[in-house]
Amino acid sequence: MxxxxxxxxxxxxxxxxxxxxxxxxxxxxxxxxxxxxxxxxxxxxxxxxxxxxxxxxxxxxxxxxxxxxxDLLLKEKIDLRSIIEEVWKVFVPQFKAKNIVYRLNLPDAPVYVRGDEGKLHRVFANLVDNAQKFSKVGGIVELNVKNNNDRIEITVEDTGEGIPESALRKVFDRFYQVDPSSTRKHGGVGIGLAISKSIYDG
Ligand SMILES: Nc1ncnc2c1ncn2[C@@H]1O[C@H](COP(=O)(O)OP(=O)(O)OP(=O)(O)O)[C@@H](O)[C@H]1O
Ligand SMILES: [Mg+2]
Structure with a gap:
């Protein structure tokens, strides 16, 4: 209910x-x-x-x-690059507003995966949203996609304050935020990574 x-x-x-x-x-x-x-x-x-x-x-x-x-996660064949490009586009104005140097490094060839386009979009949007949100003015945000045969490695990096070692597991818990005043300062309620993880697990 x-x-x-x-x-x-x-x-x-x-x-x-x-x-x-x-x-x-x-x-x-x-x-x-x-x-x-x-x-x-x-x-x-x-x-x-x-x-x-x-x-x-x-x-x-x-x-x-x-x-x-x-149970409704789709398994369509999709080019990851198009999803990531779409996500990236949405954040460019926010990068610019914070004077962030932003770099998107995609392979030249398509990166096919089977997955749910909408859900994958949410995962990347949450990761990039965090990178942008926790970056300082003038920081760097980078998204890299590497295709090594049957393994695809995607990293989202930022030069913000980072996540303390002791919090690395907890950030995937619902409503957990390293800084309890984060909601007031940056918005959000601490569910982005919980959602992303449950999509990944699903
Ligand atoms: N790139 C990052 N740099 C520093 N801290 C981060 C980063 N990504 C996540 N965190 C920490 O993990 C916490 C949980 O992240 P999560 O995305 O779940 O929540 P949120 O961003 O605070 O709110 P929401 O995603 O609901 O808008 C954040 O509040 C922050 O403390
Ligand atoms: Mg978030």
Missing amino acids: KNNLLANVSHELRTPLVTIRGYAELIQSGESGPVSADQKKQLSISLRNIDKLMVLINNLLEFSNLEVNR
Whole structure:
């Protein structure tokens, strides 16, 4: 029942947010009338925060759905590069806003895997979101994909404060955050990695 409630609430939250985002973007584009440079800047701050809320709501939605639909993971043949490129694109404005040097290193040839595109998207989005969020202004975020025959190695690296050794296991627990004031400082509630792990385990 709790999961259903969570799924419904997050769904209900997402619908109006999509509309709010759409209109904010429309106004920013100037299509519905002239917009001053100041207003553009203010709207882009709004949009950034709308996107933060979106990530949070999508996580909650994913979190509640996962528990229910574990059996529904798809096994499609997909090129990992296209998923990762798509995720990366979403974060570029945030990298730029924090003056982060960002590098995406993909192999030239397709990297085929069998998996659930939407779920894999969530895993990478959560890892890159963390890398971006816990990076200092002017830091470096790097995503590398290496294809060694039957083994694909993907790393997401950042030059932020890192995770203390003692917390390495705990970060996959639901709602665990190394810094208890993280929610206030950076947003998020500590479920991104729990979701990612349960997708990986699933
Ligand atoms: N790249 C990183 N650098 C430093 N700490 C990290 C990094 N990734 C994760 N952590 C630590 O692990 C904790 C759990 O990460 P997780 O993604 O599950 O939650 P969150 O990012 O705090 O919130 P949410 O993902 O729900 O928005 C974080 O709060 C942080 O303390
Ligand atoms: Mg996170």
